[in-house]
Amino acid sequence: MEMTEPTPEEAARALREIGQRRQQVYRGSASPRWMWILAGVLVVAYCTVSDLFPSSALWLSWSFTALVLVMAVAGRTRLGSSLLGQRVRPTGAGPIKLRLLRVLVSLAVGVACGLTIHLLHVPHGQIIYGVLFGAYIVLLGPQVQAWLLDRAARS
Amino acid sequence: MARLDQLLLDPTRLGIVSLLAAADWAEFGFVRDSVGLSDSALSKQVTTLARSEYVEVRKGYVGKRPRTWLNLTEQGGAALAEHMAALQDIAESARVKGAGHQSEPAG
Numbered sequence: 001m002e003m004t005e006p007t008p009e010e011a012a013r014a015l016r017e018i019g020q021r022r023q024q025v026y027r028g029s030a031s032p033r034w035m036w037i038l039a040g041v042l043v044v045a046y047c048t049v050s051d052l053f054p055s056s057a058l059w060l061s062w063s064f065t066a067l068v069l070v071m072a073v074a075g076r077t078r079l080g081s082s083l084l085g086q087r088v089r090p091t092g093a094g095p096i097k098l099r100l101l102r103v104l105v106s107l108a109v110g111v112a113c114g115l116t117i118h119l120l121h122v123p124h125g126q127i128i129y130g131v132l133f134g135a136y137i138v139l140l141g142p143q144v145q146a147w148l149l150d151r152a153a154r155s
Numbered sequence: 156m157a158r159l160d161q162l163l164l165d166p167t168r169l170g171i172v173s174l175l176a177a178a179d180w181a182e183f184g185f186v187r188d189s190v191g192l193s194d195s196a197l198s199k200q201v202t203t204l205a206r207s208e209y210v211e212v213r214k215g216y217v218g219k220r221p222r223t224w225l226n227l228t229e230q231g232g233a234a235l236a237e238h239m240a241a242l243q244d245i246a247e248s249a250r251v252k253g254a255g256h257q258s259e260p261a262g
Contacts, residue, residue: 008245008246011246015246018239021174083217089181091178
């Protein structure tokens with residue numbers, strides 16, 4: 001079969017399209033809305049139960065940590081990703097930096113909320129902390145992730 | 156000099172392969188929606204790419220629902236890299252020629 005060589009314009013266009021496909025993958029890998037809501041609700045529930053029933057804090061912490069680990073590991077498999085509503089998993093160094101940056105942003109927000117509540121000596125501070133952090137996850141989580149994914153796609 | 160890949164000269168196939176090059180894996184539905192093809196049209200293209208061992212297809216179930224995942228093979232990745240290099244050569248040579256023409260004295 002005879003191969004027709006693309007013109008320089010066609011070659012440049014094809015290269016641009018390859019770059020756009022990469023951006024499509026990153027944007028398409030954003031977690032679905034329900035995942036953010038579920039994560040926010042879990043954080044509120046965890047903090048509320050820890051505050052109201054301090055005796056159960058230890059096993060609750062272990063259960064919560066186990067759940068987070070299971071979800072993190074599941075997210076690395078095809079089946080787990082599908083169950084968590086992720087249709088594509090981006091490759092390369094971008095996502096590692098992206099995850100680190102995401103963890104750092106979440107940690108910074110968490111520490112800032114915790115410190116403020118601690119310094120103000122608010123009663124049931126853990127519940128308030130849970131509500132604030134849960135609200136951050138539900139309301140700002142998708143935006144922060146979209147911003148980070150956009151950065152990764154351009155890198 | 157890098158060589159163009161016959162299979163990847165087709166824009167649809169190039170779209171599928173470049174999409175998968177940026178992913179560890181992708182669901183069939185994601186690729187279908189991203190490249191804007193019907194199930195059967197994508198299936199046909201994937202079969203062609205899989206026959207050349209550019210794309211790997213894995214099937215499974217999520218609950219009771221069948222699911223298909225696609226990923227680029229090493230061979231597919233290498234083919235895309237060479238194809239991209241060839242495209243860059245073509246685009247670059249035109250730019251160099253253009254610059255050469257501009258620097259020639261008029262007359």
